[in-house]
Amino acid sequence: AQASFSQVFMGVAFTCGAEEEVIPFFDRGLPVEYELTRSIRVVAKTNRKKIGVLNTEAKLFGGFDFQSMRSTPPWPVVDELKKQYDVEQVSASEPIEEEYDALLIALPSSLPQKEMDHLQDYMEAGNPTLLLVDPLTIINVGLSPSEKAGANMNPFMRNQGPPPKEKGDIHALMTALGVSWNKAQIIWDQYNPHPDFAHLQPEIVFVGANNPEAFNQEHTASAGLQELVLLFPGSLRKAADSDYDFQPLVKTTPASGSLNYSQLVQRSFFGVQLVQPRFGHRPNPAAYTMAAHIKGESFPDTTNGADSDTTQTPTRVNAMVIADLDFISQQFFQIRQQAVGNLNFDNVTFFLNCMDVLVGDESFITLRKKRVRHRTLETIEEKKREFREEQLKEEQEAEAEASQALAEAQKRLSEKVAEVRQRTDLDDRTKEIMARNLQEAEQRKLDALKNKIEAKKEARIQRSKEEMEAKIRSIQSNIKVYSVFLPPLPVLGFGIFIFVRRYKREKEGAAAARRLRA
Known part of the structure; x- marks a missing residue:
């Protein structure tokens, strides 16, 4: 065998004046074209958009975990956002007066009522926000909205220090946003395009492009996506009497249904644990919405005696809501980087698309969604x-x-x-x-x-x-x-046609030669 040598770029650094952008390593699954283009543009453009990340119990920036008595690192999603934006921590203990191009809120259900009110005021001023709500957080079940504040604390340390603040009314917050969300409803779906993962329970929801209604092709954030995975997600609906525009982005298949939070968890002295559902899965013919974009204006209700002649200031909302937090957990970033088992989920892509749409910069979305499109066997999928x-x-x-x-x-x-x-x-x-x-x-x-x-x-x-x-x-x-017997048939038929034609021409030529000799 002849040896050959070629240069391999393991990492790349871009500099422009005092700005520097470094890609330390090109993992197997990393989209090279997108990473290079983004790095060049980011380093050449000094005025970055500013993203705020609200401090919640999800601790996206990391922090100290009192249950395990150790520090937790920042979530990979924060590092991913820092590649393109200036990212800052935001506290809602006081009214949010700083201007941000978009605000990210993970688990708003964990906020106390005072902070929830400040968040509602911020959102109703028309500021772009991305909310990640979750009826059952796999990363820490104790953070689920159906659990009381402090449910994830070490049972032997609950009497030490001040008690945790009570959670606010998440139902009222979501209703004010124009969304009806049941914090105890978990969605399941029987659709699973991966035979190797057939053993997974249906609460791990696969969303694939084989379902024509899975992704909203009219919305920039969801158009062109191929596959998402959500873990024990929730369901979103437009709230009654809401004036805001409610655009579904991601839906389940008709072979889906819902379970109650109490059917999937078991409480004990040591905390909350997942259990197998104690009842069967009964499908609901209607598909469930798991992500939506809510925007528009709403004027205050004047039917309760308010002076209708007085000029009313409308509330403006521009928010995206995704009913799952675990879909951007560390494991999905690892799958994206290392292409584990040739899996290629669009979880990170969808999250970044939503953020780009909110900040008003959609230049990367088309490039980010650009990847090999695998065509499945439609007959088998239909039969399945x-x-x-x-x-x-x-x-x-x-x-x-x-x-x-x-x-x-x-x-x-x-x-x-x-x-x-x-x-x-x-x-x-x-x-x-x-x-x-x-x-x-x-x-x-x-x-x-x-x-x-x-x-x-x-x-x-x-x-x-x-x-x-x-x-x-x-x-x-x-x-x-x-597939074995059909492909040779055209070649075989063409060969028979050539053979018959040549045999016929040879026979005609032999007959003509005999006539000439005669």
Whole structure:
């Protein structure tokens, strides 16, 4: 083998006057063209946009974690923003008077009411804001809005120091923003285009371009995206009587539904832990919105006795809301840099697009979204979608049958106990003893019946999954067979055509030669 040598750039530094921009290392998954273009422009343009990051319990700038008694580093998203913007920490303990091109708020539900009021005043002045709300934060379940303030603290240190401030009314804040958001509703979706990740629970939501309504193609921030992953996200809707324009950016497939926060967590002395859902997944035909852009004006309501002749100052809003925080956690930045398993999610791209739209600088968006577009097998995807819908129907029917059988058994138990209690030939003590004995005996039967029904239900669901997987494997096998035998057919047909043509011409030539000799 012949050896060859070539220069490899491991990192690049750009300088322009006193400005310097350094890319220390080109990781495998790093978009080189985008990084180079951004670095050149940033270093050549000294007037950067200014981004504010509000101080919340999410601690995007890092801080001291009292639960683990150690310091936490800044989130990678802060370093990513610093490559393009001037980034500053912002406190809402006092009214926010500093001017920012955009304000980032992660977990506004963790703010005390006073800080939440200051944030609302800032947003209603028309200042661009990006809110990351989350019904269940995987990075720290104790930060979820359904938990009380300080739920993530070390249980042995709760009596030390001042108590944490109570959380504010996040529902009122979101309603003022024109958004209806249930802080205890977690969205799930059966869509999963990665066979290697088939074991993941549906609360890890994959959003793919194979669903035509997944991304809003009319909005700059979401148009052209290929795939997002959100972890236990929430759902957003336009609030009733809101005058603001509500534009959905990211949606689930119709094979999706919701669970309550209490179905997915378990509280104990040592904190909050995730558990497997105790109930089945029942789909809702309507798709859920997980990210939206809200903007416009709203005039105060004058129906409550206010003077309608007085000039009313409208409130202006320009905000984007994403119902998940974990989608910009460290693991997704690592996947983006290292291209782990050839995965290429648009989580970081979507976040930066939203920030660019808010600050009014969309020059990088087209370049950022530029990457190889992989075309999937549409027939298989369509069949998978049909099979998933059939599987969900099977699971829903199994759940309904199990619930009906248990309800009937419980009804029979209640009737037998009531029959004993209504007997007039027995004294109260005897009736109580007989009722208790009957209840214990019937309860054992009911428990055995529950186990039997649950096992039958699980067997039916498992059989449905196996049938779906078998059908998908059959389709894949057929496509493989077609891919082997169909491509040679045109060549074979063309070869037969040439052979017949040459044979015919040779035969005609031989006949002509015989006539000449004759």
